[in-house]
Amino acid sequence: MSKSFINHFLLFIVLLVGVVMSLSLGSVSIPFEDIFKSLFGLSIENSTWEYIIVNYRLPKTITAILIGSGLSVSGLLMQTLFRNPLAGPYVLGLSSGASLGVAFLIMGASLLSGFLGEFLYSKWAIILSASGGSLLVMLAVLSTAQRVKDTMTLLIIGLMVASLTSAIVSVLAYFSSSNELQLYIFWSFGSLGNLSWKEVGILSLCWFIGLSFAVFCLKNLNALLLGENYAKSMGVQLKKNRILIIVSTSILAGSATAFAGPIAFVGLAVPHLVRQLVPTNDHRVLLPSIIFGGAILMLLCDIIAQLPGTESTLPINAVTSIFGAPVVIWLLLRKRKLNF
Amino acid sequence: MSSEFNQSKILLSASSLNLGYKEKRSVISVAEAINFEIKTGELVALIGINGSGKSTLLKTLSGQIPALSGEVKIDNQLLSGLHDKNLGSYLSLVLTNEPVSRQLTVMELVALGRHPYTNWMGQLSEIDVEKVNKALSQVDLIQKKDKLCDSLSDGQFQKVLIARALAQDTPLILMDEPTTHLDMFHKAYVLQLLKTIVKTSQKSILFASHEINLALQLCDKIILIDKGKVDFGTPSELIQKGAFKTLFPADFIVFDEVSKTFRMRIQDD
Incomplete structure (x- = not known):
C-alpha cells in the first residue's frame, strides 16, 4: 500500500507542476509571481492579467483536468468491462452520438432556423445537442445491454452504432454549405477553452457523479478481471454491474464530449500508459493513478x-494524438508487451 | 448427531435431472435421467467424450443455465432457489479458457476468491488474509505470492486458480478440465493435489476431465456420460458393469479390465 501511496504522491507533484505550467503559458506572458498572487486572491497591478488568469486560464486548466481524468477513467471502465485492450470511452458510440447531435444542429440548421434563430449557433445549443445525441445512443445501448448475454455482442453493437451515425453525418455534410461544414469541423477539433465558470461547475458535477459510480463498481471491476463466468460465480450480478459501468462511462465521457468536443486517444491510451507505471490491475490502485495520469x-x-x-x-484533438500516439508506441516497443 | 455422520453427509445431489438447452421453438436434450449423490470429502471425476455434455452438466450444476427438468440440491437446498448473490458461498469454480488477467500478483488473484465475503471496497479482513494464505500454502505457492501471474508457468497458474477457489472457502468446488495444457507430470500432480485437498479439508470436488486413466486410479466416484446416458459409481463398480466398453469405438481404443486402463488398438497390417 505504501508503494502505491508514493506513486500517487509523485503523480500529484507532477500534476501540480502541470497546473502551474498550464497557467503560466499562453499568448500573453505573465510572470510567475503575479500568477500565484492572483490565484490566492491578492490583487496585482495589471488587472488585464488578473482577468486572463481568473476567467480564462484557470477554467481552462480545470477543464483539462476534469476532461483528461474523466475520459481516462471511462476508458479504464470499458477496457475492463469488455476485457479488451482496444476498448475506450467511445466504444459504445457515445462520441458518434454527440457528433450526430451537433451535426444535426449545425448542418440541419437551415431547416429549423425559422423557429430558433440565433439560439442555434450559441454554445449552449451545441452542448445540449451533443449531450442529447450521447444520451440517445446511451439509452439505446443500455436497452441492448439488458437483453444481450454476451458483452462482446455489446461491443460490436457499439461499433455498428458508431459507423451508422458517422454515415448519417456524412450524408448531412454532403448536403450542407461550406460555412456549416467549417463550423462542424471546428467543433470536432475539440477545445478546452471557452468554458465559463458556470459550465466548469456543471462539468465538475458530472465528473463527480460519474466517478462516484465508478468507485462504487471498484470491487466488481476487480472480479471482472477473472472473466464474467468467474465473476458471476462469486456473486457479481453481471447485468446490474454492466449497467452501472455504462452509466458511469456515459456521464464521464458524455459530459466531456458535450463541453470539449470528441477528444480522441486520451481515454484509450492513458490506462495503458498508467499500467506501464503501476504494475498491477487492481482497480483500487489503478483508478486514482489513472485520474492523475489522465489529468x-x-x-x-x-x-x-x-x-x-x-x-x-x-x-487539442490533433495534439492528443500527434504527441500521444508516438509516446504510447515508444513505451510499448520498449516494454515489448502490453500490460493488460 | 455423531461426527461420523457429519463427515459423510450428502453435499450435492441430482435426481432425475435432464440437461439441455431451450431454444426458441425447440428443446435440445443433451443427457437424461441423471442421478447421483456426492458426499463431503469425495473426489469425483466427470468423464465423457467431446460434446457428450460434460460442460452442460457443470454449467447446470453451477447455476449458469437452468435444468430442463429434475432437481439439483446443494447442502440440502434447491439450487434453483438460491440467489446469484449467495451461490458464491456454496460453490466455487475452476474454469479453463477464461480471459483471466495475468497482470495481478498471485496473492491479489487468490484474494479475489474472498469476493463474496469482503466489504463494498473489497478490503481484506484479517480472516480473509488468513484464508488466502492457507489456500496458497495448500497448493504450495506461498513462496511465489508476490510474483506476477504473468511470470508463472501454465502448471503454476493452474495452481493459482485452484487456490482462488480454495480461498472462496466453499464446501463444493466444480472444475472444468483442470489439467488441460499440462504435461503428464503436472496432470498427475494436480489430480494428486485435488485428492489431498478433499482428504484434508472435507471439501468435495467434481471435475470434468479427459484423463480417464488417471481418474480411474484416483477418484472416489465417477460420473460417466456416454451417448446421452449417465452412469454413476465407484471406478470398480463401473468397470464391473462394463460401462467403459462402449465409450470409444472398439476398433480404435479398448478398455483393459485387468490393468484398468484404456489402450490404443494397434493396427497390425
Whole structure:
C-alpha cells in the first residue's frame, strides 16, 4: 500500500507542476509571481492579467483536468468491462452520438432556423445537442445491454452504432454549405477553452457523479478481471454491474464530449500508459493513478497546443494524438508487451 | 448427531435431472435421467467424450443455465432457489479458457476468491488474509505470492486458480478440465493435489476431465456420460458393469479390465 501511496504522491507533484505550467503559458506572458498572487486572491497591478488568469486560464486548466481524468477513467471502465485492450470511452458510440447531435444542429440548421434563430449557433445549443445525441445512443445501448448475454455482442453493437451515425453525418455534410461544414469541423477539433465558470461547475458535477459510480463498481471491476463466468460465480450480478459501468462511462465521457468536443486517444491510451507505471490491475490502485495520469496528459497536451512562444493554438484533438500516439508506441516497443 | 455422520453427509445431489438447452421453438436434450449423490470429502471425476455434455452438466450444476427438468440440491437446498448473490458461498469454480488477467500478483488473484465475503471496497479482513494464505500454502505457492501471474508457468497458474477457489472457502468446488495444457507430470500432480485437498479439508470436488486413466486410479466416484446416458459409481463398480466398453469405438481404443486402463488398438497390417 505504501508503494502505491508514493506513486500517487509523485503523480500529484507532477500534476501540480502541470497546473502551474498550464497557467503560466499562453499568448500573453505573465510572470510567475503575479500568477500565484492572483490565484490566492491578492490583487496585482495589471488587472488585464488578473482577468486572463481568473476567467480564462484557470477554467481552462480545470477543464483539462476534469476532461483528461474523466475520459481516462471511462476508458479504464470499458477496457475492463469488455476485457479488451482496444476498448475506450467511445466504444459504445457515445462520441458518434454527440457528433450526430451537433451535426444535426449545425448542418440541419437551415431547416429549423425559422423557429430558433440565433439560439442555434450559441454554445449552449451545441452542448445540449451533443449531450442529447450521447444520451440517445446511451439509452439505446443500455436497452441492448439488458437483453444481450454476451458483452462482446455489446461491443460490436457499439461499433455498428458508431459507423451508422458517422454515415448519417456524412450524408448531412454532403448536403450542407461550406460555412456549416467549417463550423462542424471546428467543433470536432475539440477545445478546452471557452468554458465559463458556470459550465466548469456543471462539468465538475458530472465528473463527480460519474466517478462516484465508478468507485462504487471498484470491487466488481476487480472480479471482472477473472472473466464474467468467474465473476458471476462469486456473486457479481453481471447485468446490474454492466449497467452501472455504462452509466458511469456515459456521464464521464458524455459530459466531456458535450463541453470539449470528441477528444480522441486520451481515454484509450492513458490506462495503458498508467499500467506501464503501476504494475498491477487492481482497480483500487489503478483508478486514482489513472485520474492523475489522465489529468497530467491532458494538461501536457494543452501546453503543447498553446505552442509556447507563439500566439496561435493547435486544435487539442490533433495534439492528443500527434504527441500521444508516438509516446504510447515508444513505451510499448520498449516494454515489448502490453500490460493488460 | 455423531461426527461420523457429519463427515459423510450428502453435499450435492441430482435426481432425475435432464440437461439441455431451450431454444426458441425447440428443446435440445443433451443427457437424461441423471442421478447421483456426492458426499463431503469425495473426489469425483466427470468423464465423457467431446460434446457428450460434460460442460452442460457443470454449467447446470453451477447455476449458469437452468435444468430442463429434475432437481439439483446443494447442502440440502434447491439450487434453483438460491440467489446469484449467495451461490458464491456454496460453490466455487475452476474454469479453463477464461480471459483471466495475468497482470495481478498471485496473492491479489487468490484474494479475489474472498469476493463474496469482503466489504463494498473489497478490503481484506484479517480472516480473509488468513484464508488466502492457507489456500496458497495448500497448493504450495506461498513462496511465489508476490510474483506476477504473468511470470508463472501454465502448471503454476493452474495452481493459482485452484487456490482462488480454495480461498472462496466453499464446501463444493466444480472444475472444468483442470489439467488441460499440462504435461503428464503436472496432470498427475494436480489430480494428486485435488485428492489431498478433499482428504484434508472435507471439501468435495467434481471435475470434468479427459484423463480417464488417471481418474480411474484416483477418484472416489465417477460420473460417466456416454451417448446421452449417465452412469454413476465407484471406478470398480463401473468397470464391473462394463460401462467403459462402449465409450470409444472398439476398433480404435479398448478398455483393459485387468490393468484398468484404456489402450490404443494397434493396427497390425
